[in-house]
Amino acid sequence: xxxxxxxxxxxxxxxxxxxxxxxxxxxxxxxxxxxxxxxxxxxxxxxxxxxxxxxxxxxxxxxxxxxxxxxxxxxxxxxxxxxxxxxxxxxxxxxxxxxxxxxxxxxxxxxxxxxxxxxxxxxxxxxxxxxxx
Numbered sequence: 001x002x003x004x005x006x007x008x009x010x011x012x013x014x015x016x017x018x019x020x021x022x023x024x025x026x027x028x029x030x031x032x033x034x035x036x037x038x039x040x041x042x043x044x045x046x047x048x049x050x051x052x053x054x055x056x057x058x059x060x061x062x063x064x065x066x067x068x069x070x071x072x073x074x075x076x077x078x079x080x081x082x083x084x085x086x087x088x089x090x091x092x093x094x095x096x097x098x099x100x101x102x103x104x105x106x107x108x109x110x111x112x113x114x115x116x117x118x119x120x121x122x123x124x125x126x127x128x129x130x131x132x133x
Contacts, residue, residue, distance in 0.1 A: 020055075021098050028047060041090040045087075046073070049097065052105070068105050071101060085121065100113060
């Protein structure tokens, strides 16, 4: 099933979408386990580019998935090695990769990515409580 969404116009809107995306990715954990793979919430950041492409209704485009994945995972590795951001937190790591996947698709510029990620960092405790509820 595809789910075409309009891009959020506010940081709050992005948080709502990220919470939906995180729950979408989290729903895959039992399927991974059924396929004999070990998967936890700490692994969900790997799924962020796929969920991004799904939510933008681009699932049929291998190029879109590659661009989203390269931007997200490449940026994740660079920032993790540099110690930037709290990428050890599963929700922050997923949010980071989800936003950077949009950058890879050309849907967000660097300035907007930074603005959204700063908002997420500033509100991470509230976001985690909302996701856990």
